[in-house]
Amino acid sequence: MNNQSSFDRFLHYGDYPDDSDMNRQMLESDSISPDLYEKMGLLKRAPIPSSIECQTCDQYASIVPWNNKIIAFCPCCGRYEPLEEELIWWTPCFAPVIQSLYDGFCCSEETECLISGILWKLGRCALAGQSRVIYVARGINSNKNSDIVEKLPENRTSLLFVFGSLPQNGKSGTFDADKVFSINSLMTLGEAGFNVNKDPVVQTLDLLNGTHPRAVRGPGKYSKIGGLREKIQIMLEDFMHGVYCEKEQYLNSGHEYVFKKITQVQLAEAFGVTPTMVNNAINKKAFLKGLYKRACDPVAAYNYGRSLEKKTLH
Numbered sequence: 001m002n003n004q005s006s007f008d009r010f011l012h013y014g015d016y017p018d019d020s021d022m023n024r025q026m027l028e029s030d031s032i033s034p035d036l037y038e039k040m041g042l043l044k045r046a047p048i049p050s051s052i053e054c055q056t057c058d059q060y061a062s063i064v065p066w067n068n069k070i071i072a073f074c075p076c077c078g079r080y081e082p083l084e085e086e087l088i089w090w091t092p093c094f095a096p097v098i099q100s101l102y103d104g105f106c107c108s109e110e111t112e113c114l115i116s117g118i119l120w121k122l123g124r125c126a127l128a129g130q131s132r133v134i135y136v137a138r139g140i141n142s143n144k145n146s147d148i149v150e151k152l153p154e155n156r157t158s159l160l161f162v163f164g165s166l167p168q169n170g171k172s173g174t175f176d177a178d179k180v181f182s183i184n185s186l187m188t189l190g191e192a193g194f195n196v197n198k199d200p201v202v203q204t205l206d207l208l209n210g211t212h213p214r215a216v217r218g219p220g221k222y223s224k225i226g227g228l229r230e231k232i233q234i235m236l237e238d239f240m241h242g243v244y245c246e247k248e249q250y251l252n253s254g255h256e257y258v259f260k261k262i263t264q265v266q267l268a269e270a271f272g273v274t275p276t277m278v279n280n281a282i283n284k285k286a287f288l289k290g291l292y293k294r295a296c297d298p299v300a301a302y303n304y305g306r307s308l309e310k311k312t313l314h
C-alpha cells in the first residue's frame with residue numbers, strides 16, 4: 001500500500017465539514033488501513049451504527065438489540081445476525097494532523113478552536129524571517145464557508161492551511177491565494193509517522209518578502225503615505241517578532257543564528273512602491289524612523305520581538 005496516496009485521500013475527508021463514519025470496506029477502498037490509522041490516532045471507533053446495508057438486498061437494515069444480542073432487521077429479508085465486522089465503524093480524527101502542524105511549524109501560543117471541528121487558530125510561528133499567525137480549516141468549500149470566513153482575521157500577514165482542496169474562487173475571505181496552502185502539500189506520511197514540510201510556505205513567503213517584486217501590486221496601491229506607513233510598521237514588527245522567534249529556535253536546536261536585516265529596497269518591493277517612497281515614509285515620521293533603526297540592529301530587533309511575543313501571550 002502506498003502510504004502517501006492513502007494519506008492524501010484521508011486529508012481529503014477534511015473537504016467536508018462533518019464527520020462521517022466509515023466501515024472497513026469504505027476505508028480500504030481508499031487504500032486506508034483502519035488498523036494502522038486507528039493506531040496513529042487518525043481514526044476513532046464510532047458507536048455501533050443504527051442501520052447497515054442488508055447482506056442480501058439493497059435495503060437498509062436497522063440494528064436493534066434482541067435477546068442480549070445485536071441483530072439486523074431488514075424490511076425485505078427480515079431478521080439476521082450481522083457479522084462483527086459490519087458493526088465496526090470509524091470516524092476520522094484530525095487532531096494528530098493539527099498537532100503535527102503545530103510542532104512542525106514550531107508554533108507558539110496555544111491552539112485555539114474557533115469553530116468546533118472546523119476552524120482553529122493554530123498558533124504563531126516564525127517563517128522566512130517574519131512572524132505569522134496560522135489558521136487551519138476544514139470544509140472550506142462546503143456550506144460552512146461563510147461561517148469560516150466570518151471568523152478569519154482581516155490582516156494581510158496571517159496564513160490559512162486547509163484540509164483537502166484549496167478554496168475555490170472567493171472562498172478564502174480576505175486571504176490572498178498566496179497565503180493559503182493545502183495541508184496535502186505540507187505533510188507526508190512515512191514509515192516513522194508524519195513529516196511536515198515547511199518549504200512550500202517558506203518559498204512563497206520569500207517571494208512575497210521582496211526577493212522578487214509582486215506582479216499583482218502595481219505602484220499606486222499605497223500611494224497614500226499614511227497607508228504605506230501602516231504597512232511598513234506591520235512588516236517591521238512582524239520582522240522583529242520573527243527575529244526573536246527564529247533566534248530562539250536556533251538557540252534551542254544548538255545552531256548559530258545569523259541576523260539578516262530588512263532593507264528599504266525589500267520593503268519597497270514588497271509593497272510595489274519605489275525605495276524613495278519608503279525612505280520618505282520612514283524618515284519623516286520619528287516613530288517609524290525609530291522602529292526601522294531597531295529593526296536594523298540585531299539586539300534591538302530581538303528585544304523588541306520579545307516584547308511583542310510577551311504582548312501576544314497576554
Ligand SMILES: [Zn+2]
Nearest residue numbers: 054057074077
Ligand atoms: Zn434485505
